[in-house]
Amino acid sequence: MDKLKIYWLAPGLFGFFHLHVLFGHILPFYLTILIVSGMVYYLNRTVFVQIATLGIEWNMFLFGLQVLVMFISIGGLPKWISFLPMLLFIGLEFVRNAWANRVTELTKNSSEHDAQLEQINETFRVVRSERHDFLKHISAIHFMLDNNKPNDAKHYLDELVESYEETNLSIKGESGVVASVLHQAYLRARKSGIEVIYDLDLPLSTLPLSDQKIVTLIGNLLSNSLDACEEWQVLRRKPSTVIVEFYKRSGLYILLCKNNSLPIPVKIVDELFSSYGKTTKGGAHEGLGTKIIKDIVEEHQGFLDFVHKGEEFEVKIKVPAIR
Known part of the structure; x- marks a missing residue:
């Protein structure tokens, strides 16, 4: 017992x-x-x-x-x-x-603070490393051009831009803590073979929430999405995708998160965002993330809607553009 x-x-x-x-x-x-x-x-x-x-x-x-x-x-x-x-x-x-x-x-707050600090340090280390190596890359490209190897220089530059874009996707315009969450989620997804698409018209940091609330909101959304995609890939043996969209329309910030998902029992879906302890995962998961997401949205007079259709799960959050 x-x-x-x-x-x-x-x-x-x-x-x-x-x-x-x-x-x-x-x-x-x-x-x-x-x-x-x-x-x-x-x-x-x-x-x-x-x-x-x-x-x-x-x-x-x-x-x-x-x-x-x-x-x-x-x-x-x-x-x-x-x-x-x-x-x-x-x-x-x-x-x-x-x-x-x-x-x-x-x-939990203490653990999250420690995790955020570690993520910020890791993101800063990546950016500092890229900056440190930048002049070396420029020298390599300059050498190739001096030796009449424009095709090699172009190929090298394409690879360089692609590697920088991975970091740029996460940090452009974002505050440090939010950038670190996005970057760590991107790295976790890449390690698991999951495609992550950040389609952001403006930085997530512009949400009228504190950095702590934004980190908790985005962190739980991405964590749940990646967990679902990892389980989906194991059984379906196909690559999965997480799509995060963020834009502003008619005085509302709209955040959309879509991912592949295995079928979820109707009983769990009905209560997924309304009570604690409801989870689609096994093991030691406590089912806290979804309720925390809804609590944050309602605390800021926002609206949350979700759809589970076929094998895709979509969460749409609307937050009024007021502070």
Whole structure:
């Protein structure tokens, strides 16, 4: 039994006890079980908990306090404060979840900051390396022209421009952190044999969001797209494509992301951007990215729409051009 199931079992037992103490004289035993089971099932489906981040010690401490509250309710309290133990129990659960979610958020932000710093350093290293070698390339081309080898010089220049274009696609006009995310996604795609097309009428950095929000938004979009393309390539044995378009129309910034995708169950598609814990991936994936994307869009009065048709997944985001 995993930790999450143990967690839901414990509040269920505590909740059953408190309800039975309060309403045992009017509710049959089996009805109390049905009510508690229904509440636990509903909360399990709608609330994404991160209690593991608190560790065993703090969770056991909070469970210990709830046990004490349970013993208090056994002592035959007066009617006017008989609800107090149950309210304390609910309050402790609220504290546990709020605390765990805050710790998770801080840990995630720290990890993202470290990853962004590493990506920025890598992108800067690439640009610095290209600049360092630029004069050497010019000297090589000059030598070929001096020795009447224009075809060799043209071929060399074409290869040079192509290599520079890979970096230019990611960094032109972008802030450092956004450029690093685009560049790292491009490198990951190239390593996996995925074609990435950045069709950007203007830099993504012009979105009326903070750099941190843009990085989170674009990072999750690209990560999900690349994950889907990698899975698609394994089964279909064909090259896949990710297309990112960004333009401005009628006071709206419009961001479009398209990629190949394996079929997704309708049940998951319906809830993909509306709740945590919904994911098309297996393993240890938590299904956080899609809900985070929608939260950021709604936080900035934007609109999100997505279509899964055939074996293509498309996300369209519209954000008002106001800060």
